Amino acid sequence: MNRVEDGEETARPAERSSATLRRWRRRLADEHAEAQVYRHLAERRTGEDRDVLLGLARAEERHAAHWARLLGDQAGRPRNGNPRMRLLAWLAHRFGSVFVLALAQRAEARTPYDDDADATAAMTADERIHEEVVRGLAARGRARVSGTFRAAVFGANDELVSNLSLVLGVTGGGVAAHTVLLTGVAGLLAGALSMGAGEYVSVRSQRELLAASRPDPTAPRYLPWLDVDANELALVYRARGMSTEEADQHAAEQLADLDPSPDRFAAGSGAGVDPDHEVVGTGLGAALSSFAFFASGAAVPILPFLFGLTGLVAVLVALLAVGAALMVSGAIVGILSGGPPLRRGLRQLAIGAGAAGITYALGLLVGGAVG
Structure with a gap:
């Protein structure tokens, strides 16, 4: 079938198969859900951002009207959009954060209209341009949080991997459980304090360099x-x-x-860039977020030992907990950056597993040599 022009119907009522009607109803529900996402996001914004989001909502409603015209009196009862879009609408209504905009950007990139002959050429073009519009809105939010977010993600991931490696290294050396716990707590405090101080100095220095250029x-x-x-x-x-x-x-x-x-x-x-859009962040904010996330990441590998587990059981529980945390943090990075969350999560997991495995093997070697 050739793609239809604006306003043109592709099939007469008698030619509509049940599969076609189901697809059109699904498209109608998805467009209504997408318009709802943008309206919820607009409720939490003001000025130009709000106007842009309401413009996107109106465009999605125009797309919904196209499918409603095709269905005519066969539209049936109102349906829910796909689960992903309904979840996005729920998040937009309650949070309205840059993460929701990043998810909306990915949703726009997955438009089904490229391969749908019943969608108009204008609708297909709209969806592609919508992705760029949402990308622009999300970029403002990314710029506002990137300094603190960078410190937080770096701190959490760094200590997840480093403290797990430390715990596995001394465990491989054959030391007692209380020694493993003491080593992990010392690594937590030393690493969190060092990261917080280093991040503060780094960000303050960068802001001073920028100030000197104004x-x-x-x-x-x-x-x-x-x-x-x-x-x-x-x-x-x-x-x-x-x-x-x-x-x-x-x-x-x-x-x-x-x-x-x-x-x-x-x-x-x-x-003359608006200071609110600087990507550097503040020194204190970066230091505090780095300390907090570094400490929280470092706590995960030692939790099994805190609850009295020992030996292989404690190691396995620590591995599972850190693996889950790495997957979550990687997925968050993927969402915010507009990348695939699962792939980013698996990448974080592979890096962490490689570092921990090498350290555990070295601990075994050193422990055997010392013993």
Whole structure:
């Protein structure tokens, strides 16, 4: 079948098979559910973001109207959308976070209309563009949380792997259970404190470097006294990446319309970026999240020993707990980055298992040699 044009029906009532009707009803329910997702997200936002989300909801309702026209009086009772979309609507209604936007981005990427001859070309194009719209909205949220999120994820994953490796290493050496527990607790505290302090210094240093690159807010007040012939203002823009011709033109425009604002020097530099959208985060926020997540990750491998388990049973429980935690953290990273959650989770699991296995084997070797 050829793809239909806008407003054109593909089959007369007598030609509609039961399979076709079921597919159209499923498409109708999914579009209503998708529109609901965007409306719930819009409820938790204001300004431009809210308007964009409501625009997406209206577009999905137009798509739903297409399937309703095809079904006519055979639409039947209202149906629920697919479980994934219903879950997304529930999350959007209660949380409305960047994670929901990232999930919505993945949902838009899975559009079934590329292979559906009953969908119009405009609907197919809409879905592809919707993915880019949601990607743009999600990018703002990712930028706002990426500094703290990076520290949190790095801290949790690092200590999940390192403390599990530490526990397995000393276990492989044949030490007593209380020694394993003491080693794990010491690793937790040392690692969490070190990570928190290091993250604070790192982020503070990065913010200070960025601050040093921003225009001096007092410099524009001297524009009226510049030598127009020498036009040293053009050197500012050339230093920030403009070509000679662009810098001369921009400087001439600035001198013709003087405005003593520090934003005048931000052209071509990225220095006028809204601080709310910086990807660096704050030093204290990064340090606290790094400490908290590092400590929580480090606690997982020693939980079996805290509850009195010993030997192989404790090791197996620790492995299962850390494996589950690595899968979850990897999936979260996948969701936020727009990647496949399962693949990201398996990658985290494989890395952790490899590091722990090597450390356990070395512990066995060293323990055997010492013994």
